[in-house]
Amino acid sequence: MNAFLFAGRQAAGVIVATTSVVLTSVIGIAQDRPSPATNGSYKVPRTPDGQPDFQGYWTNLTYTPFERPRALANKPFYTEQEAIEAFKKAVSDSTDQIVHYVNSDFGATPVQTGARPNRRTSLLIDPPDGRVPPLTPAAEKREATRLAAQKARGPLAQTWKDDRGTVWCVFHDRAVPSIVAPYGSNYHIVQSRDWIVMTYEWNTEHRIIPLDGRPHGPAAVRTYAGDARGHWEGDTLVVETTNFSPNRNFFGSEGTFTLVERFTRTADDTIVHTYTVEDASTWTRPWTVELPMHRINGPMLEYACNENNQDGFATLKNARAQEAGTLAPMDAIKRGDAKATITEREEQGAAKVLGGEGQDEKK
Amino acid sequence: MQVRTVAVFIGAIMILSGISARAHHSWNTVFSEDKPLVLRGTLSKVELVNPHGWIWIDVKAPDGTVTKWGIEGGPPNGLIRNGITKDTLKLGEELVVRGYGARDGSNLLAGVKYERADGKEFWLGNEGAEATAKARGDVK
């Protein structure tokens, strides 16, 4: 009951602070106010500065695949019924999984974490076949070299850079450009007159986007999150981001891509987010993704990744132990009966039981 | 000084369906699918932190010795949004946790399923969450 009230309070509308003293003041208007709503009949709420209000907590969690399965190449849309069926199947497929780190952690269902049905059969909507365009010959060669070097290093982590989780503690690249995460795929949006901040839940990556019309920063300064500049086109927020770090690899582009995003609020609980990426040195043409963002309850607690990174230590320690022959090799290949879920294994008697009734006598 | 790039290119293909068995760390470098375990014990500590929550349970062997087991879970953020907090769990309550043990044999478990002693799943039974779940059946 308490929990329900908690959730309700978080969903409450904007809280307007009052002051005890009324003061006259001059407020400079930094840019023109946007024109009236252009997105159908929906009248988008406005911030006190008159801008479309995108504030709150939003998820882009979805079971729609990023690229369209080849079998559906000519079918960019499901019917409503098909969409609901596909969603239900994805939800049931994701319960009682083999391993953890998915939506059902601690018992939360995928729907509790915010996913919804989607009529599109893929998030990638252009090119029309819903797949990332081919790489240029130069990019293909680059990728082949990179993958060969990775293969030569072998499966064991040599430094922290070989542990994806630890690398994500530096920068979580799914924050921008937006790539859906299996859970926690959420943004918290806060706006002032001159800035809009979109904070991604993973690694608390904050995208801090100026709206004041300033130029991009110096080309010599390249960052993981890129250099973002926002402006309004009617009620649509357009964000152009450049100067990505060469340490990034986004679908084969080593930070040389440009990103143009459009955010439009189409309902109280929906923002449609589309983005186009372009890099003539990597892809034979630009490509476009559409992600619906749906409202969820707050709060969004910090993701302190680096601070308690026990898995980072374990990955490296175990790699060294495996090299020294003191630890059995990773079991990625020898799956055998590993398709069984944890419940099935217990029923088959494959799981060891410790503590309470039914515990194994010998250790 | 270049950081070797994360294979986002390949990683993105892995998350096509939105369901990934290895969402952040390479799961099988730390834990082993060859070590399915069921632990029954009493809750002794809760570290409900993001991104990984940890709970600690005392597991009693037949001869009475007590061993402390640390159980690594996912991020509590989603639960917190459904009104479940660090105070929801009661120290001393009995739990059954199913998961996979650590490769190096330490007393750590990657938790997969969590149950109270009466068989009810750990964190569920929240009316607000159920209402939200029903409301999200519509198509957008």
Added chain:
Amino acid sequence: MRTATFASIAAAVLFVALSPRVGESQTYTSLRTASGQPDVNGFWQALNTAHWNLEAHMASPGPVLQLGAAHAVPPGQGVVVDGPIPYRPDALAKKKEYAANALREDAEIKCYLPGVPRMMYMPYPVQIVQSDSTILMMSEFASAHRTIHMGSKDSPPADTWMGWSNGRWEGDALVIETRGFMGGTISALDREGAIQVRFLDRAGNYHTDGLRVVERLRRIGPDHLSYQATIEDPNVYTRPWTISMPLYRRLDANMQLGEFKCEEFVSDLVYGKYQRTPDK
């Protein structure tokens, strides 16, 4: 673990609020946001040695000989209003031990989140982005991020490194109450990554998960804020105590926070023992 009550902090805050502070303008009328709140948007930075040592201190050598004068401790008059910091005797002994082992115990070295109030006086800009329901304070250091929930009285649903902050306006002052702090790293963590307590500065002044902080932030001029923080932690101190300092607006053209992901620069330090080849 004992935790502070806000009542005792409130008493300390009232004491400080009534005391005169250097440099304060009594007549400044703050610019307002479109919804009528005092406008604290912008980039703010402390210009003192509080990040070295909150208390008055002489110049001294730094912890790493090879860094010489570049990382020696400059002198400072201190920012504690009602000092000396009122340590419990057992805690003072711990402080000396932590200070002697700062390179291992100080979260700053490992690029861990600095917490509150430390984030506010580290030598990096802090950007405030203000809306009616939420005020964000973001530091250039380690992308540290504070969410101030305006008008909220909610309790922290979980402990965090930056704490849970509820804010409100009292006249022209932004008052923030923060608690729900992590006291250190989790139990399962390896020693190389572990820290036992949270430093408030590089001198080893520290807090535990019993910390509660009440801050007051107020514009005293077009480019200045006055900032006070009252700190209470019954595991460490015998009473609440207060720091006070101005924060200065960064006037640089096209000012923005830089990306300082220091996690990358310390990972070899933290994981080095288990790596095959160090980063080059």
